[in-house]
Amino acid sequence: MSGGGPRYELRAGSPTPDELLLAPRKERIEQVLSQRTRNLVVVLDRLEDSFNMAAVLRTCEAMGVQEVHVVRNREVPWAPNAKVTQGCDKWLDLFRYEDFATCHAALKARGFSVQVSAIRDGATSLFELSFASKVALVFGNERFGVSDEVLSLADGVFWLPMLGFTQSLNISAAASACITRAVAWRLEHLGRHGDLSEGELVELRDRFKLLSVKQRGRLYRAPVKSG
Numbered sequence: 555m556s557g558g559g560p561r562y563e564l565r566a567g568s569p570t571p572d573e574l575l576l577a578p579r580k581e582r583i584e585q586v587l588s589q590r591t592r593n594l595v596v597v598l599d600r601l602e603d604s605f606n607m608a609a610v611l612r613t614c615e616a617m618g619v620q621e622v623h624v625v626r627n628r629e630v631p632w633a634p635n636a637k638v639t640q641g642c643d644k645w646l647d648l649f650r651y652e653d654f655a656t657c658h659a660a661l662k663a664r665g666f667s668v669q670v671s672a673i674r675d676g677a678t679s680l681f682e683l684s685f686a687s688k689v690a691l692v693f694g695n696e697r698f699g700v701s702d703e704v705l706s707l708a709d710g711v712f713w714l715p716m717l718g719f720t721q722s723l724n725i726s727a728a729a730s731a732c733i734t735r736a737v738a739w740r741l742e743h744l745g746r747h748g749d750l751s752e753g754e755l756v757e758l759r760d761r762f763k764l765l766s767v768k769q770r771g772r773l774y775r776a777p778v779k780s781g
Contacts, residue, residue: 571763587748589748591750594740597693599695603725608636613730622647655703664688668709671691685740
């Protein structure tokens, strides 16, 4: 796993985040945690545009999706545009893979249904999908869509119905619409969006508090580079 932002560790003798953060910030962290999910995740298959990379990350963070799984594009580095992310990626967990098969295996081992966005005969309307259990939404390359390998491993293929003359959307716009639909479904049918376990809440709470300290680079140990 490679995190969306640097990880910090407390330095001996430094004040703790609890001592530095004001009550309104702590309350905001609790509000965010209560709406965070790891049961809805997003997979990006070989994206090549830095603005699209960043826009999807920003949508995920804004909508409470904690995990983004990234399949490497061998021709283009993963480099989300910082002007678009505006630092939102530090709050996320990014999982990086050399190929989709590895990503798929990791998700299936955790019990996810892998649903791929593609316009294909027999594809299910997004509006007919259930998000009651663990669902991974997969979005493909801007020019070529998802690969044949992705389609062959998918548990299902879905498409986003469009009501105008336009029959396709930019990847970041399509992902935003699909994620928003999934979140709305969960709120309507489950009564809540957040689903973190107590252990996950504790881990993220500590991390979010560290990341909320403006002078963390000076007060705490250098970021720990994740593998």
